[in-house]
Amino acid sequence: MAAPMLRWCCSGRRFAFARVGCGSCHRRGPPTGSTSNGKRGQSSVAQQPHITAQKPRKGEPEWAAVVGLEIHAQIASNSKLFSGSQVCFAAPPNSLVSFFDASLPGTLPVLNRRCVEAAVMTGLALDCHINRKSLFDRKHYFYADLPAGYQITQQRLPIAVNGSLAYSVYVGRKPSQMVTRTVRVKQIQLEQDSGKSLHDDLRSQTLIDLNRAGIGLLELVLEPDMSCGEEAATAVRELQLILQALGTSQANMAEGQLRVDANISVHRPGEPLGIRTEVKNLNSARFLAKAIDYEIQRQINELENGGEILNETRSFDFKLGCTVPMRDKEGKQDYRFMPEPNLPPLLLYDSGSLPSGADPQQVINIDQLRERLPELPRVTRQRLVQQYGMLPEHSCVLLNEVGLLEFFQNVIKETRAEPKKVTSWVLNTFLGFLKQQNLAVSESPVTPSALAELLDLLDRKAISAPAAKQVFEELWRNEGKTPAQIVAEKKLELLQDPEALEQLCRSTLEAHPDVVMDLKRGNPRAINKLIGLVRKATLGRADPTAIKEVLERQLSS
Amino acid sequence: MLGRTLREVSVALKQGQITPTELCQRCLSLIKKTKFLNAYITVSEEVALKQAEESEKRYKKGHSLGDLDGIPIAVKDNFSTSGIETTCASNMLKGYVPPYNATVVQKLLDQGALLMGKTNLDEFAMGSGSTDGIFGPVKNPWSYSKQYREKRKQNSHSENEDSNWLITGGSSGGSAAAVSAFTCFAALGSDTGGSTRNPAAHCGVVGLKPSYGLVSRHGLIPLVNSMDVPGILTRCVDDAATVLGVLAGHDPKDSTTIQDPVKPFTLPSLTDVSKLCIGIPKVTFTKVLSSPIQTTDLGNRLVEFESLLCHFY
Numbered sequence A: 001m002a003a004p005m006l007r008w009c010c011s012g013r014r015f016a017f018a019r020v021g022c023g024s025c026h027r028r029g030p031p032t033g034s035t036s037n038g039k040r041g042q043s044s045v046a047q048q049p050h051i052t053a054q055k056p057r058k059g060e061p062e063w064a065a066v067v068g069l070e071i072h073a074q075i076a077s078n079s080k081l082f083s084g085s086q087v088c089f090a091a092p093p094n095s096l097v098s099f100f101d102a103s104l105p106g107t108l109p110v111l112n113r114r115c116v117e118a119a120v121m122t123g124l125a126l127d128c129h130i131n132r133k134s135l136f137d138r139k140h141y142f143y144a145d146l147p148a149g150y151q152i153t154q155q156r157l158p159i160a161v162n163g164s165l166a167y168s169v170y171v172g173r174k175p176s177q178m179v180t181r182t183v184r185v186k187q188i189q190l191e192q193d194s195g196k197s198l199h200d201d202l203r204s205q206t207l208i209d210l211n212r213a214g215i216g217l218l219e220l221v222l223e224p225d226m227s228c229g230e231e232a233a234t235a236v237r238e239l240q241l242i243l244q245a246l247g248t249s250q251a252n253m254a255e256g257q258l259r260v261d262a263n264i265s266v267h268r269p270g271e272p273l274g275i276r277t278e279v280k281n282l283n284s285a286r287f288l289a290k291a292i293d294y295e296i297q298r299q300i301n302e303l304e305n306g307g308e309i310l311n312e313t314r315s316f317d318f319k320l321g322c323t324v325p326m327r328d329k330e331g332k333q334d335y336r337f338m339p340e341p342n343l344p345p346l347l348l349y350d351s352g353s354l355p356s357g358a359d360p361q362q363v364i365n366i367d368q369l370r371e372r373l374p375e376l377p378r379v380t381r382q383r384l385v386q387q388y389g390m391l392p393e394h395s396c397v398l399l400n401e402v403g404l405l406e407f408f409q410n411v412i413k414e415t416r417a418e419p420k421k422v423t424s425w426v427l428n429t430f431l432g433f434l435k436q437q438n439l440a441v442s443e444s445p446v447t448p449s450a451l452a453e454l455l456d457l458l459d460r461k462a463i464s465a466p467a468a469k470q471v472f473e474e475l476w477r478n479e480g481k482t483p484a485q486i487v488a489e490k491k492l493e494l495l496q497d498p499e500a501l502e503q504l505c506r507s508t509l510e511a512h513p514d515v516v517m518d519l520k521r522g523n524p525r526a527i528n529k530l531i532g533l534v535r536k537a538t539l540g541r542a543d544p545t546a547i548k549e550v551l552e553r554q555l556s557s
Numbered sequence B: 001m002l003g004r005t006l007r008e009v010s011v012a013l014k015q016g017q018i019t020p021t022e023l024c025q026r027c028l029s030l031i032k033k034t035k036f037l038n039a040y041i042t043v044s045e046e047v048a049l050k051q052a053e054e055s056e057k058r059y060k061k062g063h064s065l066g067d068l069d070g071i072p073i074a075v076k077d078n079f080s081t082s083g084i085e086t087t088c089a090s091n092m093l094k095g096y097v098p099p100y101n102a103t104v105v106q107k108l109l110d111q112g113a114l115l116m117g118k119t120n121l122d123e124f125a126m127g128s129g130s131t132d133g134i135f136g137p138v139k140n141p142w143s144y145s146k147q148y149r150e151k152r153k154q155n156s157h158s159e160n161e162d163s164n165w166l167i168t169g170g171s172s173g174g175s176a177a178a179v180s181a182f183t184c185f186a187a188l189g190s191d192t193g194g195s196t197r198n199p200a201a202h203c204g205v206v207g208l209k210p211s212y213g214l215v216s217r218h219g220l221i222p223l224v225n226s227m228d229v230p231g232i233l234t235r236c237v238d239d240a241a242t243v244l245g246v247l248a249g250h251d252p253k254d255s256t257t258i259q260d261p262v263k264p265f266t267l268p269s270l271t272d273v274s275k276l277c278i279g280i281p282k283v284t285f286t287k288v289l290s291s292p293i294q295t296t297d298l299g300n301r302l303v304e305f306e307s308l309l310c311h312f313y
Helices: A115-123 A229-246 A287-305 A366-371 A378-387 A392-400 A404-414 A419-436 A449-459 A465-474 A481-488 A497-513 A513-520 A526-537 A544-556 B006-015 B020-033 B045-061 B103-110 B146-154 B173-180 B195-203 B237-247 B293-294
Strands: A064-074 A137-140 A150-153 A162-170 A178-192 A196-200 A203-209 A217-228 A258-267 A277-282 A312-319 A322-325 B041-042 B074-077 B114-117 B186-191 B205-206 B229-234
Touching: A064 A229, A064 A287, A064 A419, A115 A162, A115 A217, A115 A229, A115 A366, A137 A287, A162 A229, A196 A322, A196 B006, A203 B103, A217 A229, A229 A258, A229 A287, A229 A378, A229 A392, A258 A287, A277 A287, A287 A312, A287 A322, A287 B103, A378 A392, A378 A419, A392 A404, A404 A419, A404 A449, A419 A449, A419 A465, A449 A465, A449 A481, A465 A481, A497 A513, A497 A526, A497 A544, A513 A526, A513 A544, A526 A544, B006 B020, B006 B173, B006 B237, B020 B041, B020 B045, B020 B074, B020 B114, B041 B173, B045 B114, B074 B103, B074 B173, B103 B114, B103 B237, B173 B186, B173 B195, B173 B229, B186 B237, B195 B205, B195 B229, B205 B237
Parallel strands: A277 A312, B074 B114, B074 B186
Antiparallel strands: A064 A217, A064 A258, A137 A150, A162 A178, A178 A217, A196 A203, A258 A277, A312 A322, B041 B114, B186 B229, B205 B229
16 A cells, blocks of 8 residues: 655656656545544545644655546537537637527527437447436526526436546556556536637726537546546546547647646545645646646645645646636535426437337437447557557557548558558657647648658668658658659669679778778777768768678678 | 407408408507507517518418418517517516517418517516516406496496406416407417416406427527416417417427427317216315306216226326
């Protein structure tokens, strides 16, 4: 049960694999008999109002953190959850608002089939139990961007429950030390998005844009099975990949299609959970990790200094890198939940329970949806490893970068080069160039065909590896030339004439007897010098390995 | 002419005994004469005349849309009517002009009915007297009947004539009064806890509350979403059946309407009610019922439910 001290996890590139130092942080457990402090022994309720700070004894485990997430993913559908208005990013304000979205009196909600299918598919992909009957409720609160005064959600009986999300983390320095973690998915529910408020402080007014009001959201509640920012960010990244693979959401955090709120608390291992705070306003995976780690440390500091944690909502200020209290808590909100009377219970069927003669337009068959599920990311990664013999972390990078997998597969299709070579070129050279200039795969000046052609040339040994790099650089300049053209122009073809190479080697050896002497005296680096000289003589058109081989042969004779 | 039933007037229109425009103008004139009833909040004179004109064109060509073509109707002011103010007798919606028609309104208009106006009600249909709207109470036309006037003369102690009137019941009092006063041949009300049946009884007209889910609520500004239904007020039962035939059916815009297709129906003509079997919930047949109902002996017997041959659901 030893829990190592909570270390800072290194934030690096956001992989679905991540380095985690807090790997074996412990979760909740009953208070052990060995804790002597009477005050703490009292209540075994999960949320104690007060945690007494103690001086950590030497060698004692310090703190364990517990992180749960509430994720809202905008469903990728043509129209909104309960009305026919279009769903479109960045449309002119209030141009996609139907009578129902504006909450005109007398309008009624009509459930969007595609949104239900998206929820079921997501539930199936996360191994949830799909509730054959789920209900809709009204959650009341007043805000200017909520015209109806209530949000239609699924509080009593959501569409999917009890699933799990698996993600992989590094637990050591070496890439091979990976473990799979899972976080339980408590439930998935359908609900409406609200409109947007734009605060114009200059004119002391708030402008309301209802384009977003009524768009379907999937709320995914993840149980507090995570223990630090890195784990949470990794889980979110994996969820993004799953949603994108399913097509149920574009899950782009920057565009607000995926919103994550974190619930964070700390406690001493073996003791009940601490008071939790909620952190909102996290619009990138990186900030998510930062905010969570900051909050964990803040709570630890607070408690170690004898303070207490308030059950409050905090916002992440990304400029300052810290969390700040957000709402003024005037007591708990009473949402006055009530069943939504205008929507009958949502009934889903499977092939066994489908009523005979049912109109296929009016019913949803879970088994059919299950059959149509596309390949999920973890299966894709396994497949890549098996099919192309690449390392697991390579398959990760391929999936994590938008469009990279498709690029890779297109190159593979068109080239005769070995998959391992393709992997190496795509992940190192190609991706390196993209990152240097901060480009997306879609903005790449090099097409898969061009790279395939280049790799073919390399494969045929028509050019050397260094020459290939040069050609790639040229291709990146996007002057419309093909690899073959560049090779011809810059005279980069490998010397194909063995006789000429022999000749050059011999003449080089003759011209530099001192280096030869150096080599014969046992200096191993001398050979490289000779290779370099021959290369210069060949104007870089000879393969260094071939040169080495010829030189060695000539020297030994 | 205005005293006839919907069916009779429809026949008259088809036969050319009267034109839609004449009918419309007579109704409008009667509405003006009976303004003191306060049955209408909005009288849509221009709209009605235009609709009458178009109906007339159809009749001339012999292409009437059906039994409701050219028939003046009134709509309770909690139904959305496109371009016509819809207030629900409340200051909250005063000046609100909806951009769409309620489904039931649209169905009536699609059949060629003439919209005379929006009728008065209790505010947001919350009431059973039609006395609590911002436009004032609706007066029961029977307040001005000979019988009531004579009764009042007997009992009055030189009271103000104007304050001695009967309520219409509610909340669809305006619709009931409009039908009862012959200003239209059918009117839409709404029924949540009796708001169509109550004023129908008070005003001596037929009030039909369809089963929940039979008629669309889209566009009906709600009071209790799980109980509201649009109600039909007419002067005879056959008329109510005609209107129900037009209004019933699944509406994709209302998820609480049943999906089963509704078969058109006609009521059988009954001349002998002695063989009729009517179900009465036992719980209503208590001492609380007014004595004329309890003591009337029509020669019928009350039998226990279980002894009848019938289906139990």
